[in-house]
Amino acid sequence: MVKNPERRAALLDAAIETLAAEGARGLTFRAVDSRAGVPVGTASNYFANREDLLAQTGVRTYERFMPEQQEWDAVISGPRDRAALTEAMRATVTRLTAEPHVYLATLELQLEATRRPELRADLTARVRADLDANIAFHEEQGMPGARDTVVLLYLALNRLVTEHLTLPGVLAAEGSLDDLVTRVVEAVVPEP
Structure with a gap:
């Protein structure tokens, strides 16, 4: 090669x-x-x-979705409250939607993985490792909530991005993408 x-x-x-x-x-x-x-x-x-x-x-x-260092720095050096977590989730959703073709390609890869056991194993391992790393980072940084918070944000925000990119009219009447991210975080993360 x-x-x-x-x-x-x-x-x-x-x-x-x-x-x-x-x-x-x-x-x-x-x-x-x-x-x-x-x-x-x-x-x-x-x-x-x-x-x-x-x-x-x-x-x-995954390489294309990695945040820039300043995004990491903002989380590491900033406050550890729901508002900071909301900003981090907004930054994540903005990054995921900035290049729609990259996110749509991940969806296509996931669909193809249902037919290809090797690809499924590979993607499952990669996504699971990423989720575990996000859980560990969340806990190490002392962000509000616990493991379940990260899992619920992962599920809700991935679906939000999918809906936004594939069927944008479904949620258009519910508010902007930023507003929806805020609503998700506020529903998932307990008030201190």
Whole structure:
């Protein structure tokens, strides 16, 4: 396999865009090459097979969702109250919705995982590790609530983002995305 990290990242970004636009069935080496603007056959030089491409695309979506250092710093150095947690959740939702194609690609990967046991195992391990890390971070930082708070926020906010990106009219009358995040946090996190 070829080792050019910038080209690999560009191919994976093209795979993300392809998944979001065409679904998993449209994710072919040729489609990735075309979307990346590289010669036909390039993607097959970087990924052993389609399963490898799917797995590495899953990793790349996580890389794209990682917060900038200043977002971490704000949580670490700021207050430990419901208002601060609300701001952190708003920042998270903003990051997840800033590049809709990345989030939509994760949904496509999850759907494809229902048909591919290896992909399911890989995504399950990655998402579970991320959830565990978020729970540990929440507890270490002394944020309000406990383990269940993080799990409920994970469930509610992921569904909120999914609804916002796929069926925005459903919640449009309920308020802005920021307002909805605030309502979720206030419903989940106990008042001190």
